[in-house]
Amino acid sequence: METVVKYVKENIDNYLEELKEYLRIPSVSALPEYKEDIKKCSEFVAGKLKAAGMKKVKIFKTDKHPLVYGEWLGAKDKPTVLIYGHYDVQPADPIELWKSQPFEPEIRNGKIYARGANDNKGQNFVHIKAVEAIMKNSGGLPLNVKFLIEGEEEIGSPSLETFLKNKENKKLLKCDAVLISDTSLYAKGVPTLNYGLRGLAYMEIELTGPNRDLHSGSFGGAFANPINELAKLISKLHDKNGRVTIPNFYKDVQKAAKFEKDNFKKLKFDEAKFAREYGVKELYGEKGYSTLERLWTRPTLDCNGIYGGYTEEGAKTVLPSKATAKISMRLVPNQDMKTIVKEFTKHVKSLTPNSVKIKVREMHGGAPVVIPIEHRAIRAAARATSRAFGKETVFTREGGSIPIVVEFMKELKSPVILMGLGLDSENIHSPNEHFHLDSFKKGLLSSVYFFEEYSK
């Protein structure tokens, strides 16, 4: 691989020029006016896969934006890796806050600035170029590769979810591991593999008091006020130790394993710095757990929105008819979303007094996941990133959900390697999105080393 590594290092500037071309295509999936650009971008990706030596490159039409596929299956008896990424990007608004144009990439201070630089063009391009470099230097790959680059990730991957459920497509995508670079490094220059995501159960509850808005002077004192009652109800969803009071909520929660606890200690998370960064005097959460444990291994219940009565500037003396809260729970293995939804519903109903009516609505959700880090592919990825970055690879979990990861694991029965290369500070989904050139370079090497390590 040393030849390949040398070749990659020599070609970084060329790769960056090609990445710039990729970034110039405004492939915004959410806005209909970019439909042609999305199409153009899918053709660009297909071209790059062909140039990298992929066979059977195909653009799959969908109800919305095309999926790009390509494969090289010449390594008999070797594992197959499915590399997933997305070529669509978030809208660039608000444009006026960008220092350089979102679709005119610019390199400043060792970073490339453009919409999609990190999320996800920069990160998926790494793997296309790594594969190309190996192919050019070795005439083949040490293992089998399939690429699947979609155009709807930023709008929830509706077509890919359908695509994955089809039997023939499942066969097409069959693999031993899925490789995704679409998350973050734990810190700059620290090789990172993410192995856990929380799930979600998102609910809405609406309380109704009197059947119409009333004057709070003329009627205040006679009726239960749905805002006051909603506040009481929400206040009862946690106990004084910050634990969720829903019966059986913690019953199926998997405790963090010993290796995880050790791992969390190793990460030396700086709670004081974290609190300062977000402007709070004190962090807060379930008693008895560190912040990392709370974020990654413990389920939570948060109000995501609340409204009722008069919500504009100034004052209006209304005793409102209704008050609504959006409440979501982050789940961890082995909590079952359906059970949690049922227990939540029963619990909030039991907390509702006779003086108001309650409506409970299930909005959406997703399963939590922990990826088995002892899997051969994950171990190989850890060795590869460690070699590329020159440091021990750290294992992290993430408090949020990435639904497509759960789908891959469910439909393809393969572990997912989350080899994130971004940084949380790189403004994805915001103005001035960027990607560190150092991460781009180390990502290329991580990818090259991964093919070698996993083929061993």
Added chain:
Amino acid sequence: METVVKYVKENIDNYLEELKEYLRIPSVSALPEYKEDIKKCSEFVAGKLKAAGMKKVKIFKTDKHPLVYGEWLGAKDKPTVLIYGHYDVQPADPIELWKSQPFEPEIRNGKIYARGANDNKGQNFVHIKAVEAIMKNSGGLPLNVKFLIEGEEEIGSPSLETFLKNKENKKLLKCDAVLISDTSLYAKGVPTLNYGLRGLAYMEIELTGPNRDLHSGSFGGAFANPINELAKLISKLHDKNGRVTIPNFYKDVQKAAKFEKDNFKKLKFDEAKFAREYGVKELYGEKGYSTLERLWTRPTLDCNGIYGGYTEEGAKTVLPSKATAKISMRLVPNQDMKTIVKEFTKHVKSLTPNSVKIKVREMHGGAPVVIPIEHRAIRAAARATSRAFGKETVFTREGGSIPIVVEFMKELKSPVILMGLGLDSENIHSPNEHFHLDSFKKGLLSSVYFFEEYSK
């Protein structure tokens, strides 16, 4: 007075035609496009006062909409009554919900429909016509009368408040009692005098957690969520008996007098019917008090509005930076607004944990009032309305505030007679506002009898 009464009864149809003219003028004080109509309406009122035999009729210009004044002071050694009303009306929106046009009065089923029919043109016109009838038949009045009809009541009477503070104007308005018909009958056909109004202290509190909106997946569990914390705080503002927990909140509350308790019993308030009408299974309020007592004699604390995080359709997984609640307290004699504001502020601050910041803002307020019902003018009004309606007059209080009543009592040192003629069901401030012709007729008689009774 029997001649006058006969004359009034014979002229009802003429009065209604004149009232229709009054109602056709769209004197909406809140909207600048009606400025000319407001002016026209003030001239209409001035004309009617002149026609009723008032002297020194004058239209006072103000910063916004004119005040109309007129007087007849020919009854030496007799009391002077200031009759207050307002010729401005609420906007008519939403127009599409009106069955007939808001500014084209229509009589249907014994009711006159138009914006202002009840609030307040119909109710103040009663007194102008009663005075006119006495003047025409007797060549004078049995007591002295001053009229003050303003054009800014629906926007909070800012000019009148300033006007009342001026020394010369105070002299002009000097009187023994103020007569206002701008409230409601206890029930259809039941003569009613209102003798108490609650005051108000309206506050806004804002809690801030992290200094920006965060992803509730990636960050949920690490920070105090300002919505959850606001809910906890609000839930602590009442105890389990529905009593407000603010220290000293009840300290200065005047207990309902014996005569009031008897009076409330006499009113035979139907709690079950009331609950049914507003669609609730159960009424709710401070333990140990009847609904009427809670509404009229007890202070309350109600959330009038709440908002934070995502408040649109659907779901967004945000851990919000801020949550805000609008909270108002209805006050009763002898609670002091300033003291209550101070105690509220101290209390909510003491309930705020270190993990969030709180901002408390005082919005507006007003003093509570109880009018001495043993006053000669009130007794006269009770006899007059009783004669007009052929029933015993009931005494009520009201849970809301009418700031101008407090101002009159403070600035003119005169009791206010609240001789309401409307009904709560007559849709004031809503589409299809109306006024019962029966109330109009009995109001005219009440006014005529009042001049006789009070002059005795």
